[in-house]
Amino acid sequence: DAGVTQSPTHLIKTRGQHVTLRCSPISGHKSVSWYQQVLGQGPQFIFQYYEKEERGRGNFPDRFSARQFPNYSSELNVNALLLGDSALYLCASSPRVRTGAFGNTIYFGEGSWLTVV
Amino acid sequence: AQSVTQPDIHITVSEGASLELRCNYSYGATPYLFWYVQSPGQGLQLLLKYFSGDTLVQGIKGFEAEFKRSQSSFNLRKPSVHWSDAAEYFCAVVISGNTGKLIFGQGTTLQVKP
Numbered sequence: 001d002a003g004v005t006q007s008p009t010h011l012i013k014t015r016g017q018h019v020t021l022r023c024s025p026i027s028g029h030k031s032v033s034w035y036q037q038v039l040g041q042g043p044q045f046i047f048q049y050y051e052k053e054e055r056g057r058g059n060f061p062d063r064f065s066a067r068q069f070p071n072y073s074s075e076l077n078v079n080a081l082l083l084g085d086s087a088l089y090l091c092a093s094s095p096r097v098r099t100g101a102f103g104n105t106i107y108f109g110e111g112s113w114l115t116v117v
Numbered sequence: 118a119q120s121v122t123q124p125d126i127h128i129t130v131s132e133g134a135s136l137e138l139r140c141n142y143s144y145g146a147t148p149y150l151f152w153y154v155q156s157p158g159q160g161l162q163l164l165l166k167y168f169s170g171d172t173l174v175q176g177i178k179g180f181e182a183e184f185k186r187s188q189s190s191f192n193l194r195k196p197s198v199h200w201s202d203a204a205e206y207f208c209a210v211v212i213s214g215n216t217g218k219l220i221f222g223q224g225t226t227l228q229v230k231p
Contacts, residue, residue: 004160035219041223042221048218107163
């Protein structure tokens, strides 16, 4: 089975522009999460979506938004790009939204490298 | 607030030597713990996870980790390191009952000397 797939893999944008990143989860996974990884740091949680509803939001400005589609794929949108938005954006999928007694393994895609100039 | 600390930013070991990467978390309730590995320019690959049961868990690529509640630790070990193990290693925690949000440590860069 295919893993988590993300597109595009690399992109360069100018300050003030808008960007859309896309993610397809592992087949059967209904939860999708987005993370931002700035160079030299661990990933930071941005959003989690489950069944098309937002289930969690990290400490990111309103310029960041996301949505999930009926097929469980997801888009991350960032408006008014800043230089500081340059990072690796990781998408992760998991079977469930909550971690219960049987756990909830979270799998990551290869990421989308965003450079803002 | 919940947090994960990886005290060692950079570790260098010789090929064939043993390895231990440290991870400490701060949270009072039952944590669910993960170790991920990231090669340069790549995404995160899951090495192993702990949800419950046996506190010594086995993962892929010969790695293992031990959960010690009394020390709030989940250290990653490998008895004999291979040059291909050179990468960035991240410890992460999911808080039970949360929405599945992972909290990551800062990461430990492993360099392997020939």
